[in-house]
Amino acid sequence: xxxxxxxxxxxxxxxxxxxxxxxxxxxxxxxxxxxxxxxxxxxxxxxxxxxxxxxxxxxxxxxxxxxxxxxxxxxxxxxxxxxxxxxxxxxxxxxxxxxxxxxxxxxxxxxxxxxxxxxxxxxxxxxxxxxxxxxxxxxxxxxxxxxxxxxxxxxxxxxxxxxxxxxxxxxxxxxxxxxxxxxxxxxxxxxxxxxxxxxxxxxxxxxxxxxxxxxxxxxxxxxxxxxxxxxxxxxxxxxxxxxxxxxxxxxxxxxxxxxxxxxxxxxxxxxxxxx
Amino acid sequence: xxxxxxxxxxxxxxxxxxxxxxxxxxxxxxxxxxxxxxxxxxxxxxxxxxxxxxxxxxxxxxxxxxxxxxxxxxxxxxxxxxxxxxxxxxxxxxxxxxxxxxxxxxxxxxxxxxxxxxxxxxxxxxxxxxxxxxxxxxxxxxxxxxxxxxxxxxxxxxxxxxxxxxxxxxx
Numbered sequence: 098x099x100x101x102x103x104x105x106x107x108x109x110x111x112x113x114x115x116x117x118x119x120x121x122x123x124x125x126x127x128x129x130x131x132x133x134x135x136x137x138x139x140x141x142x143x144x145x146x147x148x149x150x151x152x153x154x155x156x157x158x159x160x161x162x163x164x165x166x167x168x169x170x171x172x173x174x175x176x177x178x179x180x181x182x183x184x185x186x187x188x189x190x191x192x193x194x195x196x197x198x199x200x201x202x203x204x205x206x207x208x209x210x211x212x213x214x215x216x217x218x219x220x221x222x223x224x225x226x227x228x229x230x231x232x233x234x235x236x237x238x239x240x241x242x243x244x245x246x247x248x249x250x251x252x253x254x255x256x257x258x259x260x261x262x263x264x265x266x267x268x269x270x271x272x273x274x275x276x277x278x279x280x281x282x283x284x285x286x287x288x289x290x291x292x293x294x295x296x297x298x299x300x301x302x303x304x305x306x307x308x309x310x311x312x313x314x315x316x317x318x319x320x321x322x323x324x325x326x327x328x329x330x331x332x333x334x335x336x337x338x339x340x341x342x343x344x345x346x347x348x349x350x351x352x353x354x355x356x357x358x359x360x361x362x363x364x365x366x367x368x369x370x371x372x
Numbered sequence: 373x374x375x376x377x378x379x380x381x382x383x384x385x386x387x388x389x390x391x392x393x394x395x396x397x398x399x400x401x402x403x404x405x406x407x408x409x410x411x412x413x414x415x416x417x418x419x420x421x422x423x424x425x426x427x428x429x430x431x432x433x434x435x436x437x438x439x440x441x442x443x444x445x446x447x448x449x450x451x452x453x454x455x456x457x458x459x460x461x462x463x464x465x466x467x468x469x470x471x472x473x474x475x476x477x478x479x480x481x482x483x484x485x486x487x488x489x490x491x492x493x494x495x496x497x498x499x500x501x502x503x504x505x506x507x508x509x510x511x512x513x514x515x516x517x518x519x520x521x522x523x524x525x526x527x528x529x530x531x532x533x534x535x536x537x538x539x540x541x542x543x
Binding site for chain 2: 099109110111113114116117118120121122123124125126127128129131132135
């Protein structure tokens with residue numbers, strides 16, 4: 098009998114120990130608030146740690162989605178920014194003076210697109226037919242002539258820049274009227290050529306070049322100054338190189354010139370043709 | 373068999389009573405606290421079945437816990453001690469050599485064996501008791517100090533009890 102107990106006990110002692118140990122541990126933890134609190138605290142710590150790690154992993158796996166969300170949020174917020182709105186307000190400042198009749202008004206516009214290095218350069222501005230801009234109007238900036246309106250849409254206009262092989266503007270230097278051209282071997286955005294000045298005249302360097310009374314622009318609008326003049330080609334007159342005051346590469350704001358009398362003038366000239 | 377039962381019952385009652393009415397009020401501050409009642413588990417006969425040993429140890433612990441208002445604490449310590457007792461006896465004692473259901477007492481097993489037996493079992497009992505009372509690892513040094521001091525106190529009381537009650541039987 099004892100041997101049997103010995104034999105069983107040899108293998109049972111540990112399991113009996115486990116059973117009684119568990120029972121007493123349960124009793125201990127269930128009936129003592131301090132141990133209970135400790136157990137809950139430590140288990141909460143362990144579980145909290147585990148959750149934290151899993152959360153980190155989860156947030157890493159969701160990174161692309163979070164990125165998308167943030168990008169969408171950014172786009173939404175950028176839409177609310179002032180700079181993304183098209184500024185539709187139009188201020189035309191005109192001084193009313195009864196002794197003079199207003200001939201020119203100006204519309205301020207900002208350049209939204211431009212090119213300077215092409216063979217034919219264009220600019221785009223954020224004013225269009227809605228604001229009264231029509232094809233063929235002149236465009237100037239604070240420093241000088243820019244070009245001629247080429248096409249218009251309701252909100253935008255494109256400008257055939259001075260740096261365009263087909264742009265020809267009537268300019269005068271010291272009272273002599275010539276034609277301002279660009280291209281034909283001169284593709285430097287800083288210089289234009291003044292042609293059709295008679296070759297017997299001598300034009301000094303540094304003379305101001307301004308628009309003539311035959312141009313779209315108000316007479317005397319600034320263009321630049323003479324840097325070279327020579328008379329190699331007798332038939333075609335002087336070759337005058339004009340340095341532009343306007344740096345087209347840095348151009349930001351321009352003014353569209355509205356000639357209020359141009360319609361009257363055109364009508365009158367049209368009558369001549371009919372006859 | 374009947375004599376063993378009666379002796380153990382009387383010893384049980386006496387030890388528990390002295391523990392909860394007398395020794396509970398004795399102690400060197402919080403450092404050295406005697407737990408003499410474990411002498412009952414120490415002196416249970418060699419031939420006791422493991423189930424009965426565990427059950428008695430558990431019951432003793434629970435009863436002491438009832439008086440100490442620490443439900444499960446002494447029970448867990450006594451359970452561990454019972455397990456250590458089984459291991460210790462199975463390692464050190466040739467059990468087939470005994471008859472007449474002897475018990476691991478001082479006069480039968482000798483002084484050296486009994487002291488090491490008492491010290492190891494008391495140490496494990498106190499270790500579990502104080503560790504589970506503290507229930508954290510941060511005060512490990514203080515807990516170990518308490519365990520060692522209390523083991524010293526308890527073992528001294530156990531030896532005193534053994535010498536005073538069973539002196540006449542020593543050969």
